[in-house]
Amino acid sequence: xxxxxxxxxxxxxxxxxxxxxxxxxxxxxxxxxxxxxxxxxxxxxxxxxxxxxxxxxxxxxxxxxxxxxxxxxxxxxxxxxxxxxxxxxxxxxxxxxxxxxxxxxxxxxxxxxxxxxxxx
Amino acid sequence: xxxxxxxxxxxxxxxxxxxxxxxxxxxxxxxxxxxxxxxxxxxxxxxxxxxxxxxxxxxxxxxxxxxxxxxxxxxxxxxxxxxxxxxxxxxxxxxxxxxxxxxxxxxxxxx
Numbered sequence: 001x002x003x004x005x006x007x008x009x010x011x012x013x014x015x016x017x018x019x020x021x022x023x024x025x026x027x028x029x030x031x032x033x034x035x036x037x038x039x040x041x042x043x044x045x046x047x048x049x050x051x052x053x054x055x056x057x058x059x060x061x062x063x064x065x066x067x068x069x070x071x072x073x074x075x076x077x078x079x080x081x082x083x084x085x086x087x088x089x090x091x092x093x094x095x096x097x098x099x100x101x102x103x104x105x106x107x108x109x110x111x112x113x114x115x116x117x118x119x120x
Numbered sequence: 121x122x123x124x125x126x127x128x129x130x131x132x133x134x135x136x137x138x139x140x141x142x143x144x145x146x147x148x149x150x151x152x153x154x155x156x157x158x159x160x161x162x163x164x165x166x167x168x169x170x171x172x173x174x175x176x177x178x179x180x181x182x183x184x185x186x187x188x189x190x191x192x193x194x195x196x197x198x199x200x201x202x203x204x205x206x207x208x209x210x211x212x213x214x215x216x217x218x219x220x221x222x223x224x225x226x227x228x229x230x231x
Contacts, residue, residue, distance in 0.1 A: 046158075048221070048222065050219075059219060062218065103213045104153060104154045104213065106171035106211070107158070107166075107211070108168055110167070
């Protein structure tokens with residue numbers, strides 16, 4: 001059974017960098033699939049942040065691209081998200097997720113989500 | 121403002137049928153990209169409900185069905201049950217944005 005688990009600080013100060021890691025179990029990242037991040041502000045809808053292939057190829061939401069870096073560490077079977085220059089608008093539950101592709105693909109596994117609050 | 125448009129809420133009595141629409145444009149649903157649907161129960165992560173417009177993952181009851189036509193897609197739920205009360209989201213790919221797009225979500229209330 002594939003499982004994804006997010007981890008990272010729950011509180012980040014404005015203008016700083018949000019950093020999260022997603023540990024994957026039950027499947028080897030190096031075997032394939034895309035690994036991505038989706039966020040959900042409190043009481044609002046879902047927003048795709050970006051995805052990375054096991055080879056390191058990335059796809060980012062154009063509205064966030066200038067502030068986002070997603071990386072993969074196949075040796076630890078995990079991938080990470082860095083979002084710079086955060087503001088209160090970046091407060092959200094952040095989910096990591098798996099999909100077989102980008103253009104036509106669905107998300108078949110989700111992490112449980114982690115709430116990140118941006119506040120001084 | 122979501123790229124895909126969904127009604128903010130729908131409701132129905134137990135046993136009834138409800139539908140949730142998802143309207144897009146020529147750069148996403150109308151460009152033949154698949155539509156997927158997710159169910160999000162309160163306080164939990166979304167769960168895949170329908171993929172590839174009309175396919176159900178293993179374990180999803182056949183009370184849930186999906187369809188797509190032109191620039192729109194629909195999720196139908198028959199035989200409504202109290203446990204179906206949740207938020208529902210559609211998702212597709214947008215060629216202009218080169219990425220995934222989601223609907224704003226629809227809250228289903230079982231009366």
